[in-house]
Amino acid sequence: MLGQKTVSDQELIQALKSGGAAKERYEYLLYRLHMDFVRKRPRKYKLTDEEARDAYTDAFLIVIDHITSGRFRGESSIKTYLSRIFRNKCVDRARKNSTIKVDWMDEFPDLEDTSKDFLRKMIGEEMVAGLRKHLEAIGEKCKELLLLSGSGFSPQEVAEKMGFKTPKSASSQRYKCMEKLKQEIEKYTNPG
Amino acid sequence: MDAREEIYVLIDRYLNNQLNKAEREAFEEKCKSDPELAQALILQTQAEYAVRSASREQRKQQFNQEFDRLHSQGKIFPLRQNTWILLSAAAVLILLLVAFWGNLFSPSYSPEELFAQNFEPLQIDTDRNVSASSKINSIWREAGNFYTIGEFDQAIMLMEEVVEDSLFKSQAQPHFYLGMSYLQTYQKSENQDQSILQKAVEQFEKISEESVYREKAEWYQALAYLGMGNKEAAKVLLKKMMDYGHHYKDKQIREIWDQL
Numbered sequence: 001m002l003g004q005k006t007v008s009d010q011e012l013i014q015a016l017k018s019g020g021a022a023k024e025r026y027e028y029l030l031y032r033l034h035m036d037f038v039r040k041r042p043r044k045y046k047l048t049d050e051e052a053r054d055a056y057t058d059a060f061l062i063v064i065d066h067i068t069s070g071r072f073r074g075e076s077s078i079k080t081y082l083s084r085i086f087r088n089k090c091v092d093r094a095r096k097n098s099t100i101k102v103d104w105m106d107e108f109p110d111l112e113d114t115s116k117d118f119l120r121k122m123i124g125e126e127m128v129a130g131l132r133k134h135l136e137a138i139g140e141k142c143k144e145l146l147l148l149s150g151s152g153f154s155p156q157e158v159a160e161k162m163g164f165k166t167p168k169s170a171s172s173q174r175y176k177c178m179e180k181l182k183q184e185i186e187k188y189t190n191p192g
Numbered sequence: 193m194d195a196r197e198e199i200y201v202l203i204d205r206y207l208n209n210q211l212n213k214a215e216r217e218a219f220e221e222k223c224k225s226d227p228e229l230a231q232a233l234i235l236q237t238q239a240e241y242a243v244r245s246a247s248r249e250q251r252k253q254q255f256n257q258e259f260d261r262l263h264s265q266g267k268i269f270p271l272r273q274n275t276w277i278l279l280s281a282a283a284v285l286i287l288l289l290v291a292f293w294g295n296l297f298s299p300s301y302s303p304e305e306l307f308a309q310n311f312e313p314l315q316i317d318t319d320r321n322v323s324a325s326s327k328i329n330s331i332w333r334e335a336g337n338f339y340t341i342g343e344f345d346q347a348i349m350l351m352e353e354v355v356e357d358s359l360f361k362s363q364a365q366p367h368f369y370l371g372m373s374y375l376q377t378y379q380k381s382e383n384q385d386q387s388i389l390q391k392a393v394e395q396f397e398k399i400s401e402e403s404v405y406r407e408k409a410e411w412y413q414a415l416a417y418l419g420m421g422n423k424e425a426a427k428v429l430l431k432k433m434m435d436y437g438h439h440y441k442d443k444q445i446r447e448i449w450d451q452l
Binding site: 028031032035038056080087104107108118127132135182 | 243
């Protein structure tokens with residue numbers, strides 16, 4: 001039951017995959033369940049509380065992605081899985097000022113490796129730097145819609161949250177907003 | 193749907209890996225020969241990246257705020273660095289006192305004795321099927337039966353065959369139970385040949401960091417080192433387990449650490 005620490009992995013997975021309000025509630029529940037990792041973090045990485053919190057949130061968001069996309073296959077408990085990713089994130093944090101760089105391809109986890117290579121050849125790292133700022137130029141409503149869909153909300157959920165009559169209207173509006181965003185990016189990259 | 197929207201949908205499906213292999217390859221080929229399509233792909237990938245990375249950042253901020261909110265309400269208590277320094281100093285003092293007291297009044301155990309005290313046989317999982325050919329699976333089941341009735345020599349013979357199978361090689365379960373079979377053979381044997389423990393260690397080392405068997409494997413690997421009298425290797429592994437916040441045998445890990 002929600003609010004109790006006895007919630008099973010099966011219940012969590014089911015709720016997270018079901019989407020909607022249940023997904024949001026259970027996301028917060030899962031987040032709270034294992035926050036103690038931050039306190040019990042490996043000391044050898046010498047992370048501050050804030051860095052450890054960031055590492056925990058990063059790890060948590062990856063676990064949510066993996067559960068909802070089906071990449072988490074339940075071979076270990078969610079707690080163990082989260083703990084291992086958290087540990088890796090702590091290592092990344094500890095090295096952050098030296099060699100580790102975030103791979104922009106991490107935002108496209110579903111792509112096949114061959115497609116990732118193909119896109120990497122076409123799009124250099126410098127071509128994705130600073131792109132987020134263009135979201136500010138497309139209007140609040142468009143920005144909100146794109147951020148919702150980017151967070152994994154389905155067209156149905158976006159329609160409910162933003163007051164569209166149907167999921168199709170939400171999808172159609174998403175297309176228009178993406179076109180606006182593309183125009184903004186194009187203006188910046190090809191000013192002529 | 194106009195042509196522009198059709199291209200948008202096609203690229204959207206490509207970026208979400210919703211095209212099949214043939215469609216994906218055809219799309220990539222077309223991009224190589226069609227500069228307009230290639231440009232559309234670049235632009236849409238950039239826009240998609242902007243949306244996804246901003247969404248992730250926004251979600252991260254939301255959850256970080258939740259963390260800070262609960263922290264400020266006293267519902268979680270991450271300790272500050274200076275608190276840790278004080279606690280560490282206190283812990284060192286207590287450990288010194290305990291060590292001094294312990295030397296006077298407590299028996300000390302050799303690594304080999306610690307192995308004997310802490311080793312516990314482990315039952316094999318009832319779900320023993322692993323994806324492989326039916327022949328190998330039946331050998332695996334037979335090995336499991338021998339393991340269950342304590343015929344470890346027979347179990348080892350069959351499991352050694354199983355772990356050579358190309359599909360089984362990458363799976364943790366056969367390596368783990370082969371390692372366990374070696375440990376139990378060692379424990380039951382009279383001459384206690386330490387090369388058997390080395391074989392167990394080799395199997396435990398093959399289990400990946402991500403495996404569900406990893407924590408158990410590390411625990412039994414540390415015990416194997418103790419059985420071999422290799423105190424230093426055992427300490428390195430025990431330290432790693434404590435640092436990583438092992439959940440399996442947490443109490444025993446700390447007890448052995450204190451003993452060592």
